[in-house]
Amino acid sequence: MMYDHTATPLRTGRAAVNGTSLHYRTAGSGPAVVLLHGVPKTGYHWRHLVPKLTPRYTVVVPDLRGLGDSARPAYGYDSATMSDDIAELMTHLGHETYAVIGEDWGAVIGYQLAARHRDHVHALVFAEALLPGFGFEDHTALTPENAAGLHLWHLGFYFQPDVPEMLIAGHERELITYMIKFERSHPDTATPDAVDEYVRCYSMPGGIRAMLSIYRAMLVDAEQNRQAAQKKLDIPVLALGGSAFIGDRNESQMRLMAHDVTGHVLDAGHDLAEEVPDEMADVVLPFLAGNS
Secondary structure (H helix, E strand, O other): OOEOOOOOEOEEEEEEEOOEEEEEEEEEOOOEEEEEOOOOOOHHHHOOOHHHHOOOOEEEEEOOOOOOOOOOOOOOOOHHHHHHHHHHHHHHOOOOOEEEEEEOHHHHHHHHHHHHOOOOEEEEEEEOOOOOOOOOHHHHOOOHHHHOOOOOHHHHHHHOOOHHHHHHOOOHHHHHHHHHHHOOOOHHHOOHHHHHHHHHHHHOOOHHHHHHHHHHOHHHHHHHHHHHOOOOEEEEEEEEEEOOOOOOHHHHHHHHHEEEEEEEEEOOOOOHHHHOHHHHHHHHHHHHHHOO
16 A cells, blocks of 8 residues: 555556556645656555655656556557556646656656657656666676676566566566665665565566566667657756666766756665655655756
């Protein structure tokens, strides 16, 4: 269960959008903010940040296509298509303009949302992500530098057909627990309730297939990002990093994609909204207040 600042449970719903069905939560009042989670997480990732936003904002927390309690279609896991899902959801909910906060793959999708729907997105928070086409692939290679630093070994594994599904089946809990704890400076923030929720969703029929489909669309994503970058974003962008993971690379990437970029690095690993939600809110809230 997720709660707003008054300890009221978030409202939940489903919307048929862009050829699929998205599960979402919403709460609060004021200007709209949509929160886009990464992998292997769900909208539950935002449970600590939501009550810090709801006093001033209407918060929309979807489960991305194929993930959480959203539908798991066979296709459409490139970031442009998944961003169009969110654009249609926000229109369906009556939000003409909104800010976007994305982390990990949700940040990649959030960038595409801002690039493809420029009349609707007025601010972007890009947290802890590497963009395909702009350096993501470099960290999949086994080099001495990567082995001692940011080596994304799992991307090549996930990209292969069939074998990952075979090896992960029945071991979803072990994989998810390892991934989210290993990528954090504060592994104890991967609390049992969160692990249970993520395992529940990724263990459902099609859960791992959908997750792997997102990674397997990376080469398509890379081309989409290169095309989108030809016209830089005009909106303000806040690039957030964790010092123990992607760090200031978030800002350097976004400076290739947008004109107005502010960077901030927090003392954390990869999952800022779960590891350091108070510190994240201290940076995000002034940014949103100045760009609503």
